[in-house]
Amino acid sequence: QVQLVESGGGLVQPGGSLRLSCAASGFTFNSDAMSWYRQVPGREREFVAIITSGGRSTNYANSVKGRFTISGDNAKNTIYLQMNSLKPEDTAVYYCYVRRRELRGGIWRSIDYWGQGTQVTVSS
Numbered sequence: 001q002v003q004l005v006e007s008g009g010g011l012v013q014p015g016g017s018l019r020l021s022c023a024a025s026g027f028t029f030n031s032d033a034m035s036w037y038r039q040v041p042g043r044e045r046e047f048v049a050i051i052t053s054g055g056r057s058t059n060y061a062n063s064v065k066g067r068f069t070i071s072g073d074n075a076k077n078t079i080y081l082q083m084n085s086l087k088p089e090d091t092a093v094y095y096c097y098v099r100r101r102e103l104r105g106g107i108w109r110s111i112d113y114w115g116q117g118t119q120v121t122v123s124s
Helices: none
Strands: 003-007 010-012 018-025 034-039 046-051 058-060 068-073 078-083 092-104 107-114 118-122
Touching: 003 092, 018 034, 018 092, 018 118, 034 078, 046 068, 046 078, 058 068
Parallel strands: 010 118
Antiparallel strands: 003 018, 018 078, 034 046, 034 092, 046 058, 068 078, 092 107, 092 118
C-alpha cells in the first residue's frame, strides 16, 4: 500500500526558510519520479518541483526557481523541499505526489498517489 506522509510545514516570516519532508512507503523508492505541488483555496493545485527516479535531474516552477530545492534520501525513503527566501505568495498547502505504473486486473495502469498535505504560511 503506497503511502506518502508530508511534514515540516508551519508559519514563517517573509524571507525565512522551511524544509518539507515526504516519507514514502509501499513501493520501491527511487523507482519513480516524485514531485511537490501546492494549492491555495479556490485555486487549482499547481506544480512546484520534480525529481526524477535516481535523482538524476530536477525541475522547478518558474515562481520558485532559485529559491526552492528538491532532493531525495534513498536510505530514508524520503524526499525534501528546501524553501528559502519565502514570500507571502508561497502560502499554500504543499502536497507530495507520485504517479506509478501498476498492474491492476491484468492491465498496466497509471495510478496517482498524493499525501495529505502540509500547510505553509508566510506572514509577518
